Amino acid sequence: MNPQTAIIPDHAKAGVFIEADIRIGQTEAVKAACRDSVARLQALQAKFPQAALGLTVAFGSEAWHIFGHAGEGREIKPFTPLGNGLAPATQQDVLIHIQALQQDAALALAQAVLAAFGDSLTVVTEEHGYRLYQERGLDGFVDGTENPQDQAVREVAVIPEGQPDAGGSYVLLQKYRHDLKRWGKVDVPHQESCIGRTKETDEELDKSVRLPDSHLGRVDLKENGVGLKIVRRSLPYGKITGEHGLMFIAYCHTLHNIEAQLLSMFGETDGKTDLLLKHISTAVSGAYYYAPPVERLAAL
Ligand code: HEM
Numbered sequence: 496m497n498p499q500t501a502i503i504p505d506h507a508k509a510g511v512f513i514e515a516d517i518r519i520g521q522t523e524a525v526k527a528a529c530r531d532s533v534a535r536l537q538a539l540q541a542k543f544p545q546a547a548l549g550l551t552v553a554f555g556s557e558a559w560h561i562f563g564h565a566g567e568g569r570e571i572k573p574f575t576p577l578g579n580g581l582a583p584a585t586q587q588d589v590l591i592h593i594q595a596l597q598q599d600a601a602l603a604l605a606q607a608v609l610a611a612f613g614d615s616l617t618v619v620t621e622e623h624g625y626r627l628y629q630e631r632g633l634d635g636f637v638d639g640t641e642n643p644q645d646q647a648v649r650e651v652a653v654i655p656e657g658q659p660d661a662g663g664s665y666v667l668l669q670k671y672r673h674d675l676k677r678w679g680k681v682d683v684p685h686q687e688s689c690i691g692r693t694k695e696t697d698e699e700l701d702k703s704v705r706l707p708d709s710h711l712g713r714v715d716l717k718e719n720g721v722g723l724k725i726v727r728r729s730l731p732y733g734k735i736t737g738e739h740g741l742m743f744i745a746y747c748h749t750l751h752n753i754e755a756q757l758l759s760m761f762g763e764t765d766g767k768t769d770l771l772l773k774h775i776s777t778a779v780s781g782a783y784y785y786a787p788p789v790e791r792l793a794a795l
Pocket of ligand 1: 589632634635637638639641642669671690692694710711714715725741743745753760762775794
């Protein structure tokens with residue numbers, strides 16, 4: 496079973512993030528549209544051979560309970576608010592995540608997939624992500640450095656062979672709005688201690704000097720000596736002058752790792768809250784999805 500194609504490729508230049516609800520009585524139409532989406536993806540991959548064009552169609556727990564068989568995507572559950580509302584829950588039924596090295600290919604696929612779903616979905620949110628120089632976020636720090644590489648990408652992101660849902664993946668999509676004026680008032684050494692890495696040179700600060708509520712202090716977690724890894728495919732979004740921030744998206748073979756990092760960021764484990772939330776960023780959405788393998792998506 497093969498993972499969906501927006502999971503493994505790294506360093507995309509463009510992304511499209513769409514969340515939608517299934518209209519009443521439309522589940523058969525949604526199944527047909529999933530099949531059709533896979534065919535439309537393949538046609539556009541042939542048309543844009545250099546674009547590393549990828550698509551994930553994933554389902555919230557309520558929707559997945561309609562489509563999934565026993566044992567598939569067992570961990571999926573609705574996103575619930577964290578940190579006394581610091582992380583709001585905006586769970587929808589369907590996530591469409593597209594990424595590519597070329598924006599033209601990504602947008603062509605978004606149009607094609609939405610045409611396949613037609614009136615079976617009500618689109619609730621749509622954002623377009625872009626890549627800044629050196630893969631920096633709008634905050635000025637390089638994002639993605641410690642992402643798993645090579646073989647480890649699949650090991651971390653995709654449910655392994657031997658399970659009933661091998662090839663599937665759990666997804667978190669969370670939109671973060673940045674306040675760059677506020678961030679600009681924090682001097683660079685303090686910004687660096689908030690993140691846990693240097694800004695210009697992107698080096699990890701030694702664990703002995705890293706603040707416990709720095710971003711790395713919150714998310715670089717171990718359980719029984721084993722690192723809790725996730726694969727991030729986030730991109731900046733928005734306007735230079737208007738609303739902007741990070742479309743945070745992560746994939747993992749277990750929802751547990753993603754959730755553990757979130758609980759730690761939002762003060763649910765030891766009362767400490769990520770300094771990013773104090774100085775720059777506000778979570779404005781949050782939802783969990785299960786992405787079945789391509790073969791299952793095409794045969795729901
Ligand atoms: C405002 C939102 C966020 C911003 C601006 C942000 C930014 C960053 C930056 C600059 C790094 C260091 C470079 C790197 O390794 O990528 C990083 C690392 C990381 N972030 Fe985030 N992040 C955000 C949200 C999150 C969330 C919600 C999670 C998890 C649910 C997360 C998980 C991670 C992980 C696992 C690492 C690598 C840690 C390590 O092993 O060194 N981040 N993030």
